[in-house]
Amino acid sequence: MELKEAQEKFISAWGAFGTQWGINRTMAQIHALLLVSEDPLSADDIMQQLNISRGNVNMNVRELMSWGIVHKVLKFGERKEFFTAEKDIYKTAIQILKERRKRELVPVLELLSDLEKQEIKEEGGEQFKKLMGDISRFGESTNKMLDKMVKADEHWFTGSLMKFLIKK
Amino acid sequence: MELKEAQEKFISAWGAFGTQWGINRTMAQIHALLLVSEDPLSADDIMQQLNISRGNVNMNVRELMSWGIVHKVLKFGERKEFFTAEKDIYKTAIQILKERRKRELVPVLELLSDLEKQEIKEEGGEQFKKLMGDISRFGESTNKMLDKMVKADEHWFTGSLMKFLIKK
């Protein structure tokens, strides 16, 4: 197989998987493209390689930067901005975990604890509050666990945690 | 606050969060509705409470069943089918983890190991294969970890794992 063919396979598959994860196809493809490209790419490079418009590149690259998994690189003597993806896959995964925790889990926990605190006198109210409490407690545990993972270093993930999980 | 109001808040918030997770709004809302409803509901009940069409209810309920987090309940003397959500939130979460692992992670791992095995002689080929290998290895670790979590029991999650994670 040719390198280019393999890269294209990877980019398009990554894009398809992205959509299942609530990320849009193009954003995932840009990420994949930057991952497989040794050197940083300019907006024009991305436009040309993925066949998408300038506005589209701009929007998605900025979104990827807001996730902290793509960075702007400036080259001397060039006015254009270039972009690279974080090449360390562990760092990338932790970064995504961190952001999702902040953007998605934390707001849910806030809503749940708010509903749990409400005074509901009607029949069934206690049961509803118990459900909110159950979900809330489960979410808090997950939250703590993720926080721990995010703050740990790579050695911890591949080392102690894996050992702990594999044993028994 | 009234019970009904609190329930509606929960349902609509759950729906909104669902969309961020690649699940559609209605499916998440039906799930939330079934969670807060003590008794099983029929398709008509769901239609009426969420104001959606029969076809829509049918599709989404079946999808929820395929995820294994909603079950069909038959009542004696009734021809209608009724549905409930798994009320144990831990079981629900594990079930979702299990399905996502199977539907999303496993196919990615297959693609990666396929690309890693390719013969690519061109310049840059080795580097590309290294990237595939890195992602692959990371994915395999995650896969093992999730598998372990899925197979463990609840006590393990709230007990040993949490203790392990919280300490130092």
Add this chain to the structure above:
DNA sequence: CTAAACTTTCAAAAATTTTTGAAAGTTTAG
């Protein structure tokens, strides 16, 4: 078997999300 009571399917419509590309904005070289 028949008809009533349901569930399922699916093409068309509606809603939502994504993309385009031109116009506006910004920065820098000279």
Add this chain to the structure above:
DNA sequence: CTAAACTTTCAAAAATTTTTGAAAGTTTAG
């Protein structure tokens, strides 16, 4: 300051996803 080289914005168009609801299919009571 000016103009060229860029980046950003945003309304309209395109693409995609979701929803509707009527028709088809299935099951069960009698």
